[in-house]
Amino acid sequence: MTLKVYNTFTRKKEDFVPLHDNRVNFYSCGPTVYDYFHIGNARPLIMFDVFRRYLEYSGYEVNYIVNITDIDDKIINRAIEEGVDFKDITCKYTDAFYEDCEKLGIRPATVHPRATEFIDDMQKLILRLLENGHAYEIDGDVYFDIKSFNGYGKLSGRDIEQMQAGARVDVNDQKKNPFDFALWKAAKPGEPSWDSPWGQGRPGWHIECSVMAMHYAGDTLDIHAGGQDLIFPHHENEIAQSEAATGKPFTKYWLHNGFLDIEGKKMSKSLGNFLIINDILKKYESAAIRVFFLLKHYRSPIDFSEERIQEAKAALDRLRNAYAKITRVIKKSEKAPSDNPANLTATEVIHLKQNKTAIIESMNDDFNTAKAMGHLFDIAKIVNSIDENAETSLVILQEAKEILDTLGSDVFGIVFESTAQTDSMVDELVQLLIELRAKARKEKNWELSDLIRNRLKEIGITFEDRQDGTTWKFG
Numbered sequence: 098m099t100l101k102v103y104n105t106f107t108r109k110k111e112d113f114v115p116l117h118d119n120r121v122n123f124y125s126c127g128p129t130v131y132d133y134f135h136i137g138n139a140r141p142l143i144m145f146d147v148f149r150r151y152l153e154y155s156g157y158e159v160n161y162i163v164n165i166t167d168i169d170d171k172i173i174n175r176a177i178e179e180g181v182d183f184k185d186i187t188c189k190y191t192d193a194f195y196e197d198c199e200k201l202g203i204r205p206a207t208v209h210p211r212a213t214e215f216i217d218d219m220q221k222l223i224l225r226l227l228e229n230g231h232a233y234e235i236d237g238d239v240y241f242d243i244k245s246f247n248g249y250g251k252l253s254g255r256d257i258e259q260m261q262a263g264a265r266v267d268v269n270d271q272k273k274n275p276f277d278f279a280l281w282k283a284a285k286p287g288e289p290s291w292d293s294p295w296g297q298g299r300p301g302w303h304i305e306c307s308v309m310a311m312h313y314a315g316d317t318l319d320i321h322a323g324g325q326d327l328i329f330p331h332h333e334n335e336i337a338q339s340e341a342a343t344g345k346p347f348t349k350y351w352l353h354n355g356f357l358d359i360e361g362k363k364m365s366k367s368l369g370n371f372l373i374i375n376d377i378l379k380k381y382e383s384a385a386i387r388v389f390f391l392l393k394h395y396r397s398p399i400d401f402s403e404e405r406i407q408e409a410k411a412a413l414d415r416l417r418n419a420y421a422k423i424t425r426v427i428k429k430s431e432k433a434p435s436d437n438p439a440n441l442t443a444t445e446v447i448h449l450k451q452n453k454t455a456i457i458e459s460m461n462d463d464f465n466t467a468k469a470m471g472h473l474f475d476i477a478k479i480v481n482s483i484d485e486n487a488e489t490s491l492v493i494l495q496e497a498k499e500i501l502d503t504l505g506s507d508v509f510g511i512v513f514e515s516t517a518q519t520d521s522m523v524d525e526l527v528q529l530l531i532e533l534r535a536k537a538r539k540e541k542n543w544e545l546s547d548l549i550r551n552r553l554k555e556i557g558i559t560f561e562d563r564q565d566g567t568t569w570k571f572g
């Protein structure tokens with residue numbers, strides 16, 4: 098079964114056929130680094146990370162590009178507010194972006210280009226658009242002439258004439274059309290700026306993405322992704338300026354994620370429900386956040402609430418319990434190899450394989466992670482239901498492990514071992530055994546105290562008796 102993706106451009110699910118054999122050029126609009134990223138921004142980052150992993154799992158070589166917008170009005174305003182250089186802002190929040198991605202288990206992209214490294218290329222593209230009549234200059238600003246481009250509105254389904262009729266036209270606006278957008282902006286006093294054929298200035302936001310995408314992927318991308326809010330004007334403008342310059346289609350498949358609300362309300366600073374990743378991670382585990390997103394199809398709206406995240410946590414625990422059982426039984430069998438013949442025809446093995454196929458089919462249906470997760474839970478159910486001591490248990494659990502490791506871990510990015518939790522639990526359990534051993538020794542029950550010490554040694558935990566008590570270490 099081939100992968101089908103919903104293409105915003107055609108409003109249909111289409112067979113996914115990359116332009117160049119096995120290689121997929123995949124660009125996702127990245128963050129504007131003027132603040133910490135929030136739980137809404139995490140949705141495209143996590144979901145497109147999963148798509149990239151799934152494409153790789155399916156055998157594609159993925160050139161995954163996530164840009165960093167490091168020059169933009171919001172950044173300049175923030176720098177003015179704080180009285181610092183704009184680079185102080187962008188460096189701080191770019192570092193924070195990488196740190197948060199790591200905490201959320203989002204793999205680094207193949208490349209994370211920064212807009213300010215491509216100013217020359219942006220100017221070259223703008224010159225091309227001026228030369229071929231798609232752009233015009235007014236007092237150091239350069240605008241894209243949307244009427245000069247035949248397909249303007251084709252992604253968002255907007256009609257220029259209707260847009261114009263409904264637009265409020267600024268009296269001072271000298272633009273040919275109120276929707277003509279800035280390719281280059283003349284610098285205002287005190288703003289960061291670069292030399293250009295049109296005087297000191299800086300690029301517009303849309304041109305940044307076109308240039309970085311084309312630099313790393315050529316004139317036509319396989320996939321361009323972002324949140325639904327970016328369809329208009331950002332992606333519409335990217336198409337117009339790129340295609341007007343190259344004469345080639347800019348992107349084959351457009352993918353857009355739905356929006357995240359907080360308890361039914363739009364997230365906003367004024368409502369006080371603006372949740373940044375660092376604050377969320379103080380309360381919830383990263384893997385639970387990932388499961389929360391995976392439980393919903395990426396194009397649907399998603400609501401973040403205490404209840405939903407608790408549900409995700411409970412779902413994660415079910416998977417973890419199953420995984421812990423697998424690890425325990427496999428470990429036990431390594432110590433005492435069983436001579437049971439491998440029984441690959443056990444019904445459970447067949448059910449596991451059916452669920453694996455169902456996960457792949459769900460993912461091939463426009464990355465339906467919600468449905469795929471349902472099958473992952475079915476796998477956990479099978480694992481929980483089997484008798485550890487049965488002859489076939491090892492074979493079944495090995496099969497389940499393979500599915501959980503590849504699809505659950507590698508593709509969905511779910512961490513099955515909860516390190517923070519296990520670390521503290523291991524410590525508490527060993528402390529308990531230290532206490533029991535001390536009690537046994539006090540009662541001169543040497544047999545029990547030796548048993549505790551020796552059994553722990555066997556599983557890799559050593560006691561160290563000191564004058565002030567007993568401590569322990571791995572080894």
Ligand code: AMP
Pocket residue numbers: 126127128129136137138139140141323324325326327354355356357358364
């Ligand atoms: P921004 O930094 O606002 O440009 O957003 C970066 C990415 O996050 C874009 O792809 C946005 O569409 C996406 N995004 C922003 N807010 C939300 C939200 N509440 N829900 C889902 N995606 C969002």
Ligand code: ZN
Pocket residue numbers: 125126127306331
């Ligand atoms: Zn973009």
